[in-house]
Amino acid sequence: MAKPDPHNEDTFREIQVKSTLHAAKLPEKTILKDVENHGFGPETTFAIKLALEEAMTNAVRHGNANDPDKSIRVRFAVSNECAVIIVRDDGPGFDPDTVPDPTAPDRLSQPSGRGIMLMGAYMDEVKYRDNGREVYMLKKNGD
Amino acid sequence: MTSADTHINVKDSNGVRVIEFCDRKILDELSISELGGELNSAVDSQSGANTLLDFKNVEHLSSAALGMLITLDKRIKDKKGVLKLSNINPQIYEVFKITRLNKLFEIHESADKALASF
Numbered sequence: 001m002a003k004p005d006p007h008n009e010d011t012f013r014e015i016q017v018k019s020t021l022h023a024a025k026l027p028e029k030t031i032l033k034d035v036e037n038h039g040f041g042p043e044t045t046f047a048i049k050l051a052l053e054e055a056m057t058n059a060v061r062h063g064n065a066n067d068p069d070k071s072i073r074v075r076f077a078v079s080n081e082c083a084v085i086i087v088r089d090d091g092p093g094f095d096p097d098t099v100p101d102p103t104a105p106d107r108l109s110q111p112s113g114r115g116i117m118l119m120g121a122y123m124d125e126v127k128y129r130d131n132g133r134e135v136y137m138l139k140k141n142g143d
Numbered sequence: 144m145t146s147a148d149t150h151i152n153v154k155d156s157n158g159v160r161v162i163e164f165c166d167r168k169i170l171d172e173l174s175i176s177e178l179g180g181e182l183n184s185a186v187d188s189q190s191g192a193n194t195l196l197d198f199k200n201v202e203h204l205s206s207a208a209l210g211m212l213i214t215l216d217k218r219i220k221d222k223k224g225v226l227k228l229s230n231i232n233p234q235i236y237e238v239f240k241i242t243r244l245n246k247l248f249e250i251h252e253s254a255d256k257a258l259a260s261f
Contacts, residue, residue: 046234050203057206109213111211
């Protein structure tokens with residue numbers, strides 16, 4: 001089996017979990033171990049952990065609409081240079097451009113709606129693919 | 144109020160309710176739900192509404208945790224109290240800055256400074 005390469009999605013490792021908040025935590029340990037093994041520092045690891053948590057929560061709550069019969073597919077590859085994580089849900093997709101800015105004065109006190117913004121702030125690249133069913137996140141090994 | 148199966152410690156300091164998190168991570172939605180319930184109980188069960196939430200043990204949080212804090216802030220305001228935060232480490236403070244919640248919450252460097260400001 002080819003060594004996982006962040007620039008070749010055919011080589012990515014894959015973890016599929018049930019779409020529950022409990023199961024959504026499971027890929028984190030494996031991915032962060034891989035990140036650690038490739039020499040990522042604490043700030044970069046913090047960023048990846050935060051973005052992954054937000055992507056998984058969005059997949060369970062919004063993408064899969066809290067349906068435990070649906071699943072989440074996580075594919076990832078880590079090198080010494082960068083980590084790429086792709087989270088895919090079974091939902092109908094969404095348009096990220098329609099998500100309101102949570103820092104707008106009239107939305108600042110809303111309790112939800114910050115996940116997408118945090119993913120964008122903490123990762124070096126975030127792309128929504130297949131009508132938003134899949135989020136691609138890249139983090140460079142930078143600290 | 145402290146026991147092995149709670150996520151917070153609650154004590155009183157001159158009429159201000161001081162709440163410390165026991166967990167280093169206020170992260171996933173499962174624990175947020177439990178934690179939110181405990182925080183609401185703490186706010187509802189004791190007299191006086193002014194509350195200090197101390198983050199000295201916290202190393203990580205998520206947007207779900209931010210939502211919980213906003214809900215708690217509203218609950219305390221409804222009781223005519225004030226919620227202040229303290230001891231937030233630089234990485235976590237950055238999350239507040241990015242989301243501009245440092246403008247919504249009054250955040251102090253230390254619990255002592257926060258308590259002196261009530």
